[in-house]
Amino acid sequence: MTDPAAPTDIPAAxxxxxxxxxxIHDVAxxxxxERGYHATSMRDLAGELGMQGGSLYAHISGKEDxxxxxxxRAARQFDAALFTLRDVPLAADQKLREAMQRHIRVxxxxxxxxxxxxxxxxxxxxxxxxxxxxxRDTIDAxxxxxxMQGIREGVFRADLDVKMAANLILSxxxxxxxxxRPGGNLTPRDVAEGYADMLLLGLRAxxxxxxxx
Amino acid sequence: MTDPAAPTDIPAAxxxxxxxxxxIHDVAxxxxxERGYHATSMRDLAGELGMQGGSLYAHISGKEDxxxxxxxRAARQFDAALFTLRDVPLAADQKLREAMQRHIRVxxxxxxxxxxxxxxxxxxxxxxxxxxxxxRDTIDAxxxxxxMQGIREGVFRADLDVKMAANLILSxxxxxxxxxRPGGNLTPRDVAEGYADMLLLGLRAxxxxxxxx
DNA sequence: CCTACCGATCGGTAGG
DNA sequence: CCTACCGATCGGTAGG
Numbered sequence: 001m002t003d004p005a006a007p008t009d010i011p012a013a014x015x016x017x018x019x020x021x022x023x024i025h026d027v028a029x030x031x032x033x034e035r036g037y038h039a040t041s042m043r044d045l046a047g048e049l050g051m052q053g054g055s056l057y058a059h060i061s062g063k064e065d066x067x068x069x070x071x072x073r074a075a076r077q078f079d080a081a082l083f084t085l086r087d088v089p090l091a092a093d094q095k096l097r098e099a100m101q102r103h104i105r106v107x108x109x110x111x112x113x114x115x116x117x118x119x120x121x122x123x124x125x126x127x128x129x130x131x132x133x134x135x136r137d138t139i140d141a142x143x144x145x146x147x148m149q150g151i152r153e154g155v156f157r158a159d160l161d162v163k164m165a166a167n168l169i170l171s172x173x174x175x176x177x178x179x180x181r182p183g184g185n186l187t188p189r190d191v192a193e194g195y196a197d198m199l200l201l202g203l204r205a206x207x208x209x210x211x212x213x
Numbered sequence: 214m215t216d217p218a219a220p221t222d223i224p225a226a227x228x229x230x231x232x233x234x235x236x237i238h239d240v241a242x243x244x245x246x247e248r249g250y251h252a253t254s255m256r257d258l259a260g261e262l263g264m265q266g267g268s269l270y271a272h273i274s275g276k277e278d279x280x281x282x283x284x285x286r287a288a289r290q291f292d293a294a295l296f297t298l299r300d301v302p303l304a305a306d307q308k309l310r311e312a313m314q315r316h317i318r319v320x321x322x323x324x325x326x327x328x329x330x331x332x333x334x335x336x337x338x339x340x341x342x343x344x345x346x347x348x349r350d351t352i353d354a355x356x357x358x359x360x361m362q363g364i365r366e367g368v369f370r371a372d373l374d375v376k377m378a379a380n381l382i383l384s385x386x387x388x389x390x391x392x393x394r395p396g397g398n399l400t401p402r403d404v405a406e407g408y409a410d411m412l413l414l415g416l417r418a419x420x421x422x423x424x425x426x
Numbered sequence: 427c428c429t430a431c432c433g434a435t436c437g438g439t440a441g442g
Numbered sequence: 443c444c445t446a447c448c449g450a451t452c453g454g455t456a457g458g
Contacts, residue, residue: 038251039336042453054454055427063453093417119332123252147416156416164407165416167392168385175384194377202415203363203378204306205370255437267438268443276437428458435452442444 021059023049028066033115037067037123067120068128074117075135077106082142092150093200096169099146101192103173107180108188114177143169169199234272236262241279246328250280250336280333281341287330288348290319295355305363306413309382312359314405316386320393321401327390356382382412 018026027048031040042063043053060066081102085095107114121132143166150156156165172195180191231239240261244253255276256266273279294315298308320327334345356379363369369378385408393404 034335036249036251036336038249041451043451052428053452054429054431054456057454058427096416122247123249150416154418157414157418160411160416161407164404165411167388168408168411171384171388172381174391175380175388178387179380191377194374195381198373198378198381198412198415200415200417201370202411202413203309203360203369203373204413205367254435256435265444266436267440267445267447270438271443430456432455433452436450437448439448440446 024056024059025069029070029112029116032070032120033112037120064125067124070113070116071121071124071132074110074113075132077110078139081106092146092153092155096146097196100173100196101189104176104192105188107176108182111177111180111182118174118177140166237269237272238282242283242325242329245283245333246325250333277338280337283326283329284334284337284345287323287326288345290323291352294319305359305366305368309359310409313386313409314402317389317405318401320389321395324390324393324395331390353379
């Protein structure tokens with residue numbers, strides 16, 4: 001009948017068998033990002049997975065642990081993307097391009113957990129909350145160091161306010177979680193390159209040099 | 214006894230008598246911004262005002278009406294700040310400076326309601342939700358028009374992607390709600406001027422023109 | 427993973 | 443603005 005070599009009962013390559021734990025994590029990311037942490041009930045979550053509310057507790061220890069894991073995993077993705085860049089010998093403008101590209105890619109590839117990360121971390125209990133604020137400080141420091149490097153090397157304007165420049169860069173890459181649409185016509189790379197061009201060169205047209213024609 | 218002209222029993226100028234309705238609105242803005250809409254109970258709210266949960270309903274008609282009013286009031290502030298600027302005859306770069314200053318001022322002067330606005334509008338029921346998305350579109354359009362004006366006038370680079378430029382500007386002014394601290398050493402004007410300088414001129418140091426000394 | 431249940435708390439109302 | 447209450451729903455557990 002059908003080709004005996006056809007692997008019809010093997011999961012498609014893009015659908016590797018996910019552990020139940022992983023499925024719960026994914027659905028929680030989606031629901032928390034769409035409705036918010038407190039507006040999502042454990043029964044909502046269980047319903048989407050075709051099980052009863054109480055059954056979730058065979059796989060997880062509590063609602064907050066789900067939030068902690070989503071937030072921590074997002075934080076680790078940003079870490080992995082940026083900190084390998086710290087000591088790469090690139091000029092500051094090139095390093096900024098690369099950092100923005102990686103940063104935006106993490107946001108774009110994880111829109112749901114990024115949204116949870118930015119909106120729901122305030123609802124963590126003190127321990128996990130403190131971890132996130134510390135993490136945020138290290139990301140801020142990464143971009144401030146990058147700006148300082150650029151000034152030191154003469155690649156960036158000497159009169160930049162380091163903190164404000166870092167804030168401006170962070171605004172651009174973080175705010176993407178509010179408007180980026182993964183299926184659209186802009187890749188994360190397009191956004192990062194466009195943003196980096198505008199940030200590095202400015203919006204204003206260059207003053208026309210007296211043309212020597 | 215005391216100077217009869219001294220208005221000692223008149224509320225201080227900075228503490229005008231606020232209606233109970235207004236007090237509820239203020240406390241709700243604070244609690245919703247700190248804890249989120251769904252994590253704030255009507256009893257929390259009443260407790261901060263020294264009353265019982267049920268008593269709130271003598272002044273308001275429901276929890277969501279509070280959220281709607283906070284969000285709508287914030288939207289109206291942005292409107293009032295930006296739309297009076299639409300037809301002002303300023304060059305695009307100057308208009309951008311002014312718009313950013315006004316936009317950031319609205320955020321800075323209303324940190325709590327701005328936070329509620331950006332985080333909680335998704336929890337509105339369909340009618341109010343649609344109003345907010347429409348409003349967001351008009352703000353986007355304002356900045357896109359501004360960028361287009363600048364390109365048309367030759368003030369901005371001709372190769373700008375209008376949508377991305379508008380997004381970058383919006384990122385800068387909106388993200389301020391996450392880090393600005395009203396008591397700090399930066400006024401909204403400082404932030405707006407610094408951001409506008411960086412956006413207009415770029416972070417990169419000008420290429421050294423062969424000095425004609 | 428289900429059934430059945432726990433105490434706690436929710437937004438909101440009735441009647442005063 | 444309070445007391446007392448409503449039905450609904452919450453996160454989580456026991457026992458299987």
